[in-house]
Amino acid sequence: MTPERNSTVTLHPDFAGTWDIDPAHSRIGFQSRHAMVAKVRGAFNSVTGSVRFDGDAPSDAAIEVRVDMASVDTRNADRDQHLRGADFFDVETYPEMVFVSTAVDEVEENSFIVTGDLTIRDVTRHISIPLEMLGLETDPFGQQRAGFEGSRRIDRKEFGVSWNTPLDSGGVLVSDKVTLEFELSLVKRREG
Structure with a gap:
């Protein structure tokens, strides 16, 4: 069910402008089941x-x-190298994952559904991501910051990431369902 667009919602005036992701204070993570018994x-x-x-x-966003x-980090060098290879992300051929929004709707106060196109391994799928705004503050350096977080489960096979190995129990080594985790700190660009 698609949320109804609320055209009467207005953003705080401080939001007008362009905001950049602060990579030092942001995280795009993921979790998946390994061997059907543990989370990676x-x-x-x-x-x-x-x-x-x-x-x-x-x-209007x-x-x-x-x-x-290539910046994938699971705290295991061998696993990270395997993820970078052709079995998974094939970073030599597909160096980036890209998300571009097509719609943003506020469904509750400070809760948004961001819809857009996610591209992994040159496969693009239209998805919706729920995000919650955690706050809007001015930091000690005079920069305006906004924080958002959310998560969305995807099927990695829909993006051409299908490598797996069967287990004796009938399961598989790596689950098809992967949860993407978004923890974003945005910094407003200073105009002029």
């Missing part, structure tokens, strides 16, 4: 992107996020 968590250490608010409504797939 990881993150991408190189994330860039921006959010542009041209108007005073959430629907334009979001683009780029993830350097």
